[in-house]
Each structure stands twice: as structure tokens, then as C-alpha cells.
Amino acid sequence: MSKKGTRRHASGGPTMADLAQLAGVSKITVSRALGDSPLVNPETRERIQALACEHGYKLNISARNLRLRRSHTVAVIVEMKPSTDRTMFDPYPLVLLGGISQELTAAGYSVLLTTRQGASAAAVQAADGLILLGQGAHQDAVRRFDKLNLPMVVWGAQSASDTHVVVGSDNRLGGAVVARHFIALGRRRPVFIGNPSHPEIFERLNGFIDALAVRGIKPLLMRRDEFTMDSGMDAVRSLNERKVGFDAIFACNDLLAMGAIRATLDLGRSVPADVSVVGYDDMPLGASFLPPLSSVRQDWQEGGMLLARKVLALIEGEPASSESLPVSLILRST
Amino acid sequence: MSKKGTRRHASGGPTMADLAQLAGVSKITVSRALGDSPLVNPETRERIQALACEHGYKLNISARNLRLRRSHTVAVIVEMKPSTDRTMFDPYPLVLLGGISQELTAAGYSVLLTTRQGASAAAVQAADGLILLGQGAHQDAVRRFDKLNLPMVVWGAQSASDTHVVVGSDNRLGGAVVARHFIALGRRRPVFIGNPSHPEIFERLNGFIDALAVRGIKPLLMRRDEFTMDSGMDAVRSLNERKVGFDAIFACNDLLAMGAIRATLDLGRSVPADVSVVGYDDMPLGASFLPPLSSVRQDWQEGGMLLARKVLALIEGEPASSESLPVSLILRST
DNA sequence: CGGTATCAAGATACCGATAACATTTGATGC
DNA sequence: GCATCAAATGTTATCGGTATCTTGATACCG
Numbered sequence: 081m082s083k084k085g086t087r088r089h090a091s092g093g094p095t096m097a098d099l100a101q102l103a104g105v106s107k108i109t110v111s112r113a114l115g116d117s118p119l120v121n122p123e124t125r126e127r128i129q130a131l132a133c134e135h136g137y138k139l140n141i142s143a144r145n146l147r148l149r150r151s152h153t154v155a156v157i158v159e160m161k162p163s164t165d166r167t168m169f170d171p172y173p174l175v176l177l178g179g180i181s182q183e184l185t186a187a188g189y190s191v192l193l194t195t196r197q198g199a200s201a202a203a204v205q206a207a208d209g210l211i212l213l214g215q216g217a218h219q220d221a222v223r224r225f226d227k228l229n230l231p232m233v234v235w236g237a238q239s240a241s242d243t244h245v246v247v248g249s250d251n252r253l254g255g256a257v258v259a260r261h262f263i264a265l266g267r268r269r270p271v272f273i274g275n276p277s278h279p280e281i282f283e284r285l286n287g288f289i290d291a292l293a294v295r296g297i298k299p300l301l302m303r304r305d306e307f308t309m310d311s312g313m314d315a316v317r318s319l320n321e322r323k324v325g326f327d328a329i330f331a332c333n334d335l336l337a338m339g340a341i342r343a344t345l346d347l348g349r350s351v352p353a354d355v356s357v358v359g360y361d362d363m364p365l366g367a368s369f370l371p372p373l374s375s376v377r378q379d380w381q382e383g384g385m386l387l388a389r390k391v392l393a394l395i396e397g398e399p400a401s402s403e404s405l406p407v408s409l410i411l412r413s414t
Numbered sequence: 415m416s417k418k419g420t421r422r423h424a425s426g427g428p429t430m431a432d433l434a435q436l437a438g439v440s441k442i443t444v445s446r447a448l449g450d451s452p453l454v455n456p457e458t459r460e461r462i463q464a465l466a467c468e469h470g471y472k473l474n475i476s477a478r479n480l481r482l483r484r485s486h487t488v489a490v491i492v493e494m495k496p497s498t499d500r501t502m503f504d505p506y507p508l509v510l511l512g513g514i515s516q517e518l519t520a521a522g523y524s525v526l527l528t529t530r531q532g533a534s535a536a537a538v539q540a541a542d543g544l545i546l547l548g549q550g551a552h553q554d555a556v557r558r559f560d561k562l563n564l565p566m567v568v569w570g571a572q573s574a575s576d577t578h579v580v581v582g583s584d585n586r587l588g589g590a591v592v593a594r595h596f597i598a599l600g601r602r603r604p605v606f607i608g609n610p611s612h613p614e615i616f617e618r619l620n621g622f623i624d625a626l627a628v629r630g631i632k633p634l635l636m637r638r639d640e641f642t643m644d645s646g647m648d649a650v651r652s653l654n655e656r657k658v659g660f661d662a663i664f665a666c667n668d669l670l671a672m673g674a675i676r677a678t679l680d681l682g683r684s685v686p687a688d689v690s691v692v693g694y695d696d697m698p699l700g701a702s703f704l705p706p707l708s709s710v711r712q713d714w715q716e717g718g719m720l721l722a723r724k725v726l727a728l729i730e731g732e733p734a735s736s737e738s739l740p741v742s743l744i745l746r747s748t
Numbered sequence: 749c750g751g752t753a754t755c756a757a758g759a760t761a762c763c764g765a766t767a768a769c770a771t772t773t774g775a776t777g778c
Numbered sequence: 779g780c781a782t783c784a785a786a787t788g789t790t791a792t793c794g795g796t797a798t799c800t801t802g803a804t805a806c807c808g
Contacts, residue, residue, distance in 0.1 A: 095794055106758050111796060121756060138562075141540035142479035143794035146763050151476060153537060156527070174508045181529050190537035193490070193527040195515050203487060203524035206475035227470075309702035339702065365699070368643035368673065429764055440788050445766060455786060477764035480793050 093138045102135070103128050114139070145206070154184055154391055155192040155207035157225070159214025172361065172380045173213060176235065179384020180211060187392055196221065204228070209391040211235070231394030233387050237279035238402050245394070247387050249378035250404035251280045255287025257409045258330045258358045258376060263295055265356055267328035270299040273315045273340060274332030275307075281332045284360070288330055300324065304336065312339020313346075320347055327355055334359035334366045334375055341373070341414060357414040372412035379405060427472050436469070437462050448473070479540070488518055488725055489526040489541035491559065493548025506695065506714050507547060510569065513718020514545060521726055530555065538562070543725035545569070565728030567721050571613035572736050579728070581721050583712035584738035585614045589621025591743045592664045592692045592710060597629055599690055601662035604633040607649045607674060608666030609641075615666045618694070622664055634658065638670065646673020647680075654681055661689055668693035668700045668709055675707070675748060691748040706746035713739060 094102075096110045103110065105124065112120045113128035114137075120128075131137075145151045158173065181191050192207055196214070204210070209231040212221065222244065225232060238246045262270050270292065276282040285301065292299055302315040312331060316339075319326055329344075331337035337359030341351050349355055351371060359366060362377035383405050393400040428436075430444045437444065439458065446454045447462035448471075454462075465471075479485045492507065515525050526541055530548075538544070543565040546555065556578065559566060572580045596604050604626065610616040619635065626633055636649040646665060650673075653660055663678070665671035671693030678689050685691055685705060693700060696711035717739055727734040 096796095097794075107794085108759085108796070109757060112757090115796090119756070124756080138539050139536065140480070140794050141536055142476050142485060143763090144796075145476035146474070146480050146765090147794080147796050149476075149763070151537075153526075177527070178529075181527060185529060185531065188536075191527040192487075193511070193515060193525040195512075195519060197519065202473065202475055202522075203485075205472050228472075308698065313702075335699070335702075342704070365643065365669065368647075368669075370676070430766095431764075441764085442766070442789085443787060446787090449766090453786070458786080474764050477793090478766080480763090480795085481765050481767085483793070 094135050095140070096137075099128065099132055099135065099137055103131055150208050151206045152188060153190045153192050153207045154180075154209045154211060154388070154395075155194055155204045156180060156211045156213060157194050157196060157204075157221075159196055175380040176213060176384040176387075179381040179386075180388045181384075182381075183385040183388035184392070187388075189392070209233075209395045211387050211391055231391055233390045233394070233400070235383070235387060237283045238404070239279070242402065245390055245400050246402040247383060247390060248280065248404060249380075249383060249407050251283035251407075252287035252290075253404070254360065254376045254378070254407045255284040255289070255330070256291035257287075257407065259288045259291030261358065261409060261411075262328045262330070262356060263292070263297070265328070267356055268297060269326045270297065270328040270330060271302055271315075271319065271326045272299050272330050272332070273302045273304055273312060273336050275303060275305045276301070284330075284332055299330070300326065307333045307335055309335050309339035309342070312336035312341075313343040314339070316340045316343035316347070329355060329357045331357065331359050334361050334363040334373060337373055337375070337414075338366070338369055341369075341371070352414050358409070362410050367412065371414055374412045374414045375410050376407050377410050378407050428469050429474065430471075433462065433466055433469065433471055437465055484542050485540045486522060487524045487526050487541045488514075488543045488545060488722070488729075489528055489538045490514060490545045490547060491528050491530060491538075491555075493530055509714040510547060510718040510721075513715040513720075514722045515718075516715075517719040517722035518726070521722075523726070543567070543729045545721050545725055565725055567724045567728070567734070569717070569721060571617045572738070573613070576736065579724055579734050580736040581717060581724060582614065582738060583714075583717060583741055585617035585741075586621035586624075587738070588694065588710045588712070588741045589618040589623070589664070590625035591621075591741065593622045593625035593633075595692065595743060595745075596662045596664070596690060597626070597631070599662070601690055602631060603660045604631065604662040604664060605636055605649075605653065605660045606633050606664050606666070607636045607638055607646060607670050609637060609639045610635070618664075618666055633664070634660065641667045641669055643669050643673035643676070646670035646675075647677040648673070650674045650677035650681070663689060663691045665691065665693050668695050668697040668707060671707055671709070671748075672700070672703055675703075675705070686748050692743070696744050701746065705748055708746045708748045709744050710741050711744050712741050 096107045100107045100110045109120060109124065110128055113125040114132060116125070156177065184191055192203060194204055205228060207230060210225055210228065212225065212232065212234040222234060226244070233245045233247060236246060236248050237251060238248065272285055272288055274281045274285070276285045288299060302319065304311045304315050312335065329337070329340050331340055337357050341357050344351055344355050351357055357374065359373050359375040362375040366373035366375050386403060386405065390400040430441045434441045434444045443454060443458065444462055447459040448466060490511065518525055526537060528538055539562060541564060544559055544562065546559065546566065546568040556568060560578070567579045567581060570580060570582050571585060572582065606619055606622055608615045608619070610619045622633060636653065638645045638649050646669065663671070663674050665674055671691050675685050675691050678685055683689055691708065693707050693709040696709040700707035700709050720737065720739065724734040
């Protein structure tokens with residue numbers, strides 16, 4: 081019905097060719113005009129821009145990506161098991177994502193969200209860069225994505241053998257800070273609750289141990305795999321049953337800490353008079369807990385932004401190095 | 415140096431044309447072979463696939479998207495304010511995302527994550543469909559994205575004026591279920607704590623009010639804007655100061671409920687003997703709370719999956735209608 | 749006035765994949 | 779032996795932009 085040049089395509093709006101015909105110029109001039117290139121006459125440019133606006137022109141991103149050979153997209157691969165696992169129910173990964181998203185968006189990039197399973201799903205290859213999240217995302221996963229040969233940045237704990245860029249909060253420091261706090265309080269029998277098979281937790285434990293060693297103190301490790309209050313309560317009860325003495329608890333997560341506090345109180349001991357407790361993550365909830373919980377805070381948002389900045393740097397061909405974010409000890413009543 | 419046909423491109427691997435030359439066939443045959451088309455000889459297919467694998471061939475997604483005029487991508491637009499806002503720190507939106515991601519991935523689609531600000535960032539237009547998340551995402555936002563003319567599905571509360579597909583959990587039912595529970599317990603002076611300016615909360619309140627009205631009961635509304643324990647405690651204290659009697663509390667969020675319980679206990683009243691309390695969301699934490707919290711549970715994961723299925727249907731040109739997800743009342747000790 | 753900058757716009761050639769149509773080849777049928 | 783058909787592969791055009799190289803017109807200079 082309508083002529084070739086003015087027809088609308090199935091997927092919707094007019095193309096540059098259509099606009100070109102409407103304006104009586106060539107495609108390339110339209111391209112330049114819309115790109116604010118100085119190569120077009122300002123008058124022509126405005127005329128074309130007005131026309132584009134009027135006809136609801138939308139740039140075809142796929143076409144541009146093909147020609148420019150870059151997608152302005154960064155794939156974020158998240159460990160998301162649909163189980164009662166930590167990652168999924170913790171609010172923090174979301175904050176991390178928020179930081180990433182904010183920074184990438186500001187730079188004109190988009191975020192392609194992928195779970196590990198779906199990571200093969202084609203689209204990832206089209207990304208200009210890769211961000212790997214999730215504590216499980218190590219070695220095996222890293223190698224898998226290394227093959228894609230894309231600029232890649234990983235969130236997590238660093239290890240000497242890493243060939244890629246790793247950003248993470250300084251878990252070792254987190255452990256050390258708590259240790260020094262306990263030392264200052266004169267505590268002699270500290271306990272660590274958590275699962276050191278996660279690299280991050282392992283680092284916290286190491287920082288804790290090393291800083292305590294300065295005073296010749298050796299902490300007791302209560303390994304617990306779940307990051308729940310129940311698990312924390314269980315750990316303390318178990319200590320009691322085994323008649324192990326303790327005067328300080330460092331839990332690698334706030335929920336564990338709260339559980340530990342409750343169990344400790346149940347045993348008739350006072351927090352913090354008899355036992356000092358420090359958690360990790362500084363959940364908003366912790367401040368309202370009774371007694372208000374002391375905790376180690378990491379700046380997840382900043383972490384996300386840093387991750388984003390690193391990939392962007394790599395994409396631009398600039399160098400980028402691994403980096404640890406500082407943490408801070410928030411002292412409340414425990 | 416190397417010949418035209420066998421050269422590697424800047425962005426990396428070989429193209430179909432390269433493979434074609436290596437195999438001594440034409441591009442299209444390669445395309446068919448890699449797509450497992452029945453139009454190629456099985457032998458040829460395997461030979462080409464082996465070749466592709468050996469040379470690390472990667473499909474150029476942009477090119478395919480351009481040609482096929484679809485990106486196999488759905489944009490998810492999330493309200494993500496970098497403030498102490500609810501959305502960002504609640505774990506649930508993440509679960510929603512998980513459900514979406516899982517379902518889309520299974521269908522061979524990718525998820526393009528965008529914040530509302532960045533939603534103009536080009537790439538969204540390339541998506542085949544749109545999912546809008548976040549309680550603030552209404553009317554204004556919806557209209558804005560409507561212009562893109564893409565299949566769109568919104569998470570949230572339905573309203574009669576909606577022209578688009580809305581999926582959400584049945585908040586009205588959630589309120590009604592709690593009301594009926596209170597009635598069964600013989601409660602006469604129920605209180606609702608929450609902020610009804612959020613459409614979802616408004617629905618919960620309405621369901622609550624209507625179901626109570628059957629017995630001629632009118633609940634008291636304690637409007638509180640923050641979704642924190644402190645806010646819940648404050649609400650109950652304020653009730654006490656104003657000498658308002660109450661024997662049941664429906665808090666529109668578990669944290670509010672926990673705060674309310676604590677304040678109630680502080681006043682020397684018993685839960686649940688004197689006052690029944692029900693929260694919303696059924697946080698894992700609620701089960702470990704003392705006393706274990708009763709709560710209304712929504713299946714966020716399922717919600718995400720449903721959202722995904724609806725957009726996919728729309729993308730395929732099939733019809734899709736708004737839908738509410740059932741909720742369940744989890745009774746514990748309160 | 750010839751010659752060179754400078755500016756605006758066009759022509760052409762891709763980017764890498766795939767759909768639609770065309771061709772070759774060998775097998776089968778009568 | 780020739781027509782017919784199916785299988786396997788090839789040709790060509792196209793998706794919608796943009797880089798590169800040209801061209802044409804005007805201005806400027808000595």
C-alpha cells in the first residue's frame with residue numbers, strides 16, 4: 081500500500097533510510113545528524129532530529145552493535161541457586177548489583193544478568209565484559225568464563241594464584257579488626273563461628289587467627305554451614321555441652337551472631353559483660369536487636385561500583401588491578 | 415600477513431565465512447550445520463561442528479539479532495534507589511529476579527537488568543519484552559515504557575484502569591486471611607500497621623477491612639512509613655500513649671510485626687494470649703524470632719516465573735491476562 | 749587567476765548472520 | 779532413456795547502521 085521508502089517495519093518504527101528519504105538526504109547524513117557529528121550543517125542536523133522525533137524513530141541497537149563490534153553491555157553472572165542458600169536470601173548481593181548497575185549505566189553501558197546455568201545462553205558472548213559474583217564462583221567457574229576471552233572481574237577473596245582481577249572487601253582485615261577489639265577488651269578465649277570453606281569466610285578466620293596470635297591467643301573454630309539464627313544457637317549450645325569455656329564470639333554473619341547471643345543469654349550468661357559478640361555484615365536489623373549488635377560493615381554499594389569501574393577500564397584497554405575494600409567495625413552493645 | 419579468508423578479527427574468533435572456507439563449503443551450510451538443520455548431510459554437519467569447536471568459533475549475536483529482528487532478551491526494570499529504601503534492602507525482589515531469570519533462561523532468553531534512570535539507555539529498546547518491578551513503578555513509569563511499544567508485564571497491585579498485564583500476589587486475599595484468623599480467635603479490636611500509600615499495602619488493608627466488616631469490626635490504622643522494627647515498636651507505644659485498646663495486630667511486614675511484638679511485651683502484655691500478631695512476607699528470620707512469628711507468605715519465586723511466562727507469551731503473540739498469586743497464612747506462636 | 753583549504757554531503761563497502769529462491773546431483777520410476 | 783523428485787548445497791539479497799573515501803561547492807591566499 082504505502083511506498084517502499086516510507087513503510088514501517090514489522091518490528092515497528094522507521095529506519096534511517098526512511099528518515100533519509102523524508103529529509104531528502106542520504107542515510108549517512110541522518111546517522112551523523114543523530115550522532116551530533118560536527119560534519120553536518122547545524123540546520124540540517126536540527127531538521128533531521130526534529131523529523132526523527134516526530135516519526136518516533138528508534139535506533140536499531142543490534143545493527144549498531146554489529147557494525148561497531150561492541151555491545152556496550154556487561155554480563156553479570158550471579159550464583160543463584162533456588163535453594164535456602166545464603167546468596168539468594170541475603171539482601172547484599174542485590175546492593176552489589178545496585179552499585180554495578182549505577183556505575184555502568186552512568187557510563188552508557190547495560191547490565192546483562194545471568195545465572196551460572198544460563199551463562200552459556202549465547203547473549204553473554206555478545207557482552208563487552210564480564211563480572212562474576214557469588215562466593216561459589218571460583219576457579220572452576222572462572223576458568224570456564226576465561227575461555228570467552230573477555231575482560232573479566234571477579235568478586236570475592238583474592239588468592240595468590242589469581243590471574244584475573246579480583247575485587248572484594250578485605251575479609252582478612254575484618255577478622256583482624258575484631259581480634260584487636262577482643263584483645264583490647266582483655267578476652268582470652270574467643271570462638272569463631274562460620275563455614276571457612278567459603279573463601280571469604282576463610283579469610284576472615286585467618287585474619288582473626290593471625291591478629292590473635294600476636295598475643296598468643298588461639299581461637300576455637302565452631303564450624304557451622306548454615307547462616308541462620310538457629311545455627312548460631314546450636315553452636316553455642318554445643319560449646320556448653322562440651323564444657324568449653326569462652327568469653328568472646330566472632331560470628332561470620334549477623335544472624336549467626338544473634339543466635340549465639342540468644343543461646344548465651346539462655347545459658348544465664350551476660351552479653352557483653354561475660355561474653356563479647358561481634359557479627360558480620362551489619363544488617364539493619366542488628367541495630368534493633370536486643371541487645372544492639374556490634375558488627376563488621378562492608379560497603380557493598382561501593383564494591384559494586386568498583387567492580388564496574390574495573391571492567392570498564394579493562395574494556396577501554398587500560399590496566400586494572402585487584403583491590404580490597406576497607407571494612408569498619410560498628411560497636412554497639414555486644 | 416595471513417590471507418583474507420583465514421584472518422582473525424579484532425574482536426576475536428573466526429566468522430562463519432572463515433569456517434566455510436576451511437570446510438570448503440558456503441556460509442549458509444555452516445549456518446545450517448551449526449543450527450542442527452535437517453537440511454545438511456549429517457556427515458557434513460559433524461565435520462563443521464568439529465571444525466567450529468576446534469577453532470573456537472563463536473556466533474556473533476549482534477549479527478543474528480539484526481537479521482532475525484529479535485534479541486531474545488527481556489529487559490527488567492527495577493526501582494533501585496540508593497537510599498535506605500525498602501526495595502533495595504529487601505531480599506525478596508532478588509528472589510523475584512531469580513524466578514524471572516530462571517524461567518527466561520530456560521526459554522533461551524536473557525535478562526537485561528536496568529534501573530529506572532538508566533532505562534533510557536538505548537539497549538532497552540533492543541529487548542523483545544519488558545518487565546517492570548518495584549512498587550513505585552506505576553502509572554507514570556508505565557506510561558513511559560508503554561511508548562516503546564513492547565510486550566510489557568508489570569509486577570504489583572492491579573487496578574481497574576490498567577490496560578497492561580499485571581502480575582502480583584493477592585494482597586487483598588492476604589488481608590482477608592488475616593482478618594478471618596482474627597475473627598476466629600474472637601478478636602474485636604484489631605490494628606493495622608503500615609503505609610497504605612503503596613498500592614500493595616493499600617490492597618492488604620482493604621482486604622483486611624472488608625473481611626472484618628462482615629462481623630461489624632472496624633480496624634484501627636496506624637500509618638507508619640518505615641518498614642523497620644523501630645517503626646513497629648513506635649506504633650505500639652503510640653497506641654499505648656493514646657490509651658487505645660487493641661487485641662490484635664496485622665503488620666504489613668515482618669520487621670514491623672517483630673517491633674510491635676517487642677513493644678507489646680514491654681508493656682507487660684502477652685503475645686499471643688492478650689494480643690495476636692501477624693506479619694507479612696514470612697522472612698526466614700521470623701521463625702527464629704521469640705516468640706516465633708505468624709506471617710503471610712507470598713511465593714516470590716513463583717511470581718517471577720509467572721511474570722516471565724507472561725512476557726514470553728506476549729512476545730509469541732499469544733494473549734496473556736493479569737493474574738494474582740495466592741498467599742498462605744503461616745501460623746506459628748503469635 | 750590557479751591552487752589549496754574547508755565544509756557539507758554522497759557513494760560505497762562493509763559488520764556477520766540467515767531467509768528465500770536456485771541449482772546440482774543422484775536415485776527412482778515407468 | 780528420460781522425466782521426476784528429493785537431498786544437499788549454493789547464490790543472492792537483506793537486516794540497519796557506520797567508517798572510509800570521494801565529490802562538489804565555496805572561501806581564501808598570494
